[in-house]
Amino acid sequence: MTGAHESEIVLTPLDEPALHRLLEAAVADADPREVMPPVDGPPGWTRARREAFLALHRRRSLDPDTAIETTWVVEVGGRAAGAARLRPVHSTSSVAVEAGVWLCRSVRGRGIGKRVTEVPLEAARDGGAARFIASTTVADTAGRRLLSGAGADLDVRGEDVDASLEL
Numbered sequence: 001m002t003g004a005h006e007s008e009i010v011l012t013p014l015d016e017p018a019l020h021r022l023l024e025a026a027v028a029d030a031d032p033r034e035v036m037p038p039v040d041g042p043p044g045w046t047r048a049r050r051e052a053f054l055a056l057h058r059r060r061s062l063d064p065d066t067a068i069e070t071t072w073v074v075e076v077g078g079r080a081a082g083a084a085r086l087r088p089v090h091s092t093s094s095v096a097v098e099a100g101v102w103l104c105r106s107v108r109g110r111g112i113g114k115r116v117t118e119v120p121l122e123a124a125r126d127g128g129a130a131r132f133i134a135s136t137t138v139a140d141t142a143g144r145r146l147l148s149g150a151g152a153d154l155d156v157r158g159e160d161v162d163a164s165l166e167l
């Protein structure tokens with residue numbers, strides 16, 4: 001994948017070395033609340049949050065016994081700058097996929113999120129999924145625009161926004 005303001009965008013499947021580069025990027029240039037579920041403690045990238053970040057991705061993507069989703073590191077100009085993930089959600093009648101994207105602050109607002117979102121969407125279509133779902137917050141204007149721009153219906157519940165797109 002190339003484009004966005006002459007920066008090359010590459011999606012690399014997550015592995016252990018890439019996970020460490022991803023954590024470094026998140027610590028340098030993102031807030032923990034933007035990239036992982038809440039962990040108790042003082043604000044910022046505490047040791048507990050760094051360990052939880054590694055454990056989360058190992059459990060959800062890297063350990064074959066527990067993996068439930070596919071994660072890619074978003075590399076911009078050769079550096080880790082975010083992540084995209086895709087998780088199949090099976091119900092009795094159909095297969096949906098749940099996706100998420102986050103980017104480092106320094107590369108936001110340049111159209112990269114829009115380009116990156118195409119990858120899980122295409123993967124979902126290729127995999128025969130019937131529905132694409134994602135969640136964000138009312139405060140995340142770029143995320144909401146990204147999802148509505150992809151054609152998703154947005155359902156606002158308090159601070160939370162659930163997006164759903166029939167494929």
Ligand SMILES: CC(C)(COP(=O)(O)OP(=O)(O)OC[C@H]1O[C@@H](n2cnc3c(N)ncnc32)[C@H](O)[C@@H]1OP(=O)(O)O)[C@@H](O)C(=O)NCCC(=O)NCCS
Nearest residue numbers: 034102103108109110111112113114136141142143145146
């Ligand atoms: C959400 C996120 C991935 C979007 O990626 P991005 O590269 O910044 O977004 P893009 O530049 O591709 O822009 C996507 C849309 O949001 C709009 N947008 C981008 N930054 C914006 C801002 N600060 N305020 C308002 N709108 C903004 C763009 O104009 C575009 O809308 P349009 O297509 O209607 O013009 C990124 O901002 C991010 O990582 N945010 C924090 C993590 C997060 O909350 N992720 C959950 C998302 S599901």
